[in-house]
Amino acid sequence: MKVEKEEFFEQEVEALIEDIYSQYGYDFSGYARASVYRRVKRFLNNKNVSTVAELKNKVLDDSYYFESFLQEITVNVTEMFRDPSFFQSLRNNVLPMLSTYPFIKIWDAGCSTGEELFSLAILLQEEGLLDRTKIYATDINQKVLKQAKEGIFPTSNIAAYTSGYYASGGKKEFSSYYLSNYGNMKFDSSLIKNVVFYPHNLATDSSFNEFHLVLCRNVLIYFNRELQEKVFKLFDDSLVELGYLALGKKETLAMSQISRNYNFVDKNNRIYRKAS
Amino acid sequence: MEATPELIVIGGSWGGIQASLSILKGLPANYKIPIVLVLHRLRSMEGELQHIYEKKLALKVEEIEEKEEIKACHVYLAPANYHVLIEKDRTFSLDVSELENYSRPSIDVTFTSAVEVFDENMIGILLSGANKDGSSGLQAIRNAGGITIIQDPEEAEVSTMPLSALELVPDCKIMKLERIQEFLNSLA
C-alpha cells in the first residue's frame, strides 16, 4: 500500500546520486541502498526539507550544503577499541609478525574521526613498534580527517573506552594517554607523529602504496557486493605477500574472488593473511 | 484469503529474551516463514545469545552477517552493536550509525526497513521491554497493512514497550505468549 510513494522517493534519490556524481565526482552508485535511503530520509527530516527535489536543488547549488549531506550519507559513527577482542587479537597474533619487518606500513581505510587510529597507535606504542611504523589514515570525508588529526574525543564515552582498552590487553593506565578538559579527552599527539592523512575514495581511487596491514572495518557494510569486490581487489593490490587484512566483526571475504589467496588468522575477529 | 506473510520480525528488550524463547521453542524445524529477532542486549552477552537460542529451538539460529540472504526455516538474531536493515533483494545490511531510542540494534530501524521491502506481507511483534523502541516501527507496519501484535502488557515482565506501542497502534492484536505461538503456527 505504501509502495508507490516509496518507489517515487527511491527514483528521485537515484537521480540525485547521478547528479552528485556529475557535479561533484563522488560516486555513490555502488552503495547499499537500504542505508542510503534511510540516511536521506533522516537528513530531510533533520533539515526540515520536504522533498528530494528540494534537497537536490540545495545540494547542487551549494557545495557547503553538499558537504553536510556527505556527512550524513557516509556514516561516521566510530569508537575507540570497538570490539576489544579484535584489538587483542591484533596485539597477540599480528603485531608480533609485523615486528619482524624493519619498517612497517599500515593503511587504516575509512578511519573516520580517528578513534580506531588512536587505538591502533596505542597498541603499536605498547608493543614497541610505533617509531618504525608509518600509518596511512584515509577517508572519503575530509572533515573527519581534520578531526582525526586533532585527536580530541568527547569524554562521554570514557568508561566504555577505558574498559575496551583493558579488555584489549592494555598495559598501562589508559588515562596516561590523554588529558581531559571541558568534556573532551585530548590524546597525546606523539601517537600520530608517523601518521599521514589523505582523502581517498575507496569507490573510485586506486592503490597508492604497499602495506603490511590493511584495516578496513565497518566501511564495506555500506557497499553493495559489486563495489565490495572492487575494493577487495584494491586491498589485494595494496598488500605485500603475507600481509594482513582486518575487516569488521560481521564482514567477510568469503564471497570474494580474492579469498582463495587468503587464510584466516582469527576467524572470530575477521583477520586474514595473504598467502605467499 | 490473505496471502501468507513472508517475514516475521520480533522486537524486545528487558524480558524479551525469555518471552521470545517461549514463543519460538514451539515452532517446528520446518517452519517456513523467516523470523528476525531484534533484542536489546548487553554487549557482554555477545555471541552467547546464539547458543541459548540454538539449544532451545528446533529452527536454525543464525547471528546476522552482512549481505546474508533471508532464507526460510531460519531465526536471525540482530548482532550486538549493529542496526539491521533489509535490502530489496532480501538480503541483510548492517549499519553502525547512531543509536536510536538509546539502542543499537534498534527495533524501529529494522521494522521500518522491513516494511519498505515486505510491505503488507509481514508481521511485527513487540514483547516485554523497558524502552519505547519499536512503537513507531510497529506503526509503520500497521500503516502498510501488515499484522501487528504486542505481548499482553499484563503478562509482560516489563510493560513499557507493549504499552507504548498500544498508544501508537491502538488496533494492534494483544496476545499472551502462548496465543502468539498458536497464531504463528496457524500461518505456516
Ligand SMILES: C[S@@+](CC[C@H](N)C(=O)[O-])C[C@H]1O[C@@H](n2cnc3c(N)ncnc32)[C@H](O)[C@@H]1O
Ligand atoms: C562507520 S565509519 C567506520 C570507522 C572505523 N573504521 C570503525 O570501524 O569504527 C565508516 C567510515 O567510512 C567512510 N567511507 C564511506 N564511504 C567511503 C569511501 N567510498 N571511501 C573511503 N571511506 C569511506 C566514512 O566517511 C566513515 O568515516
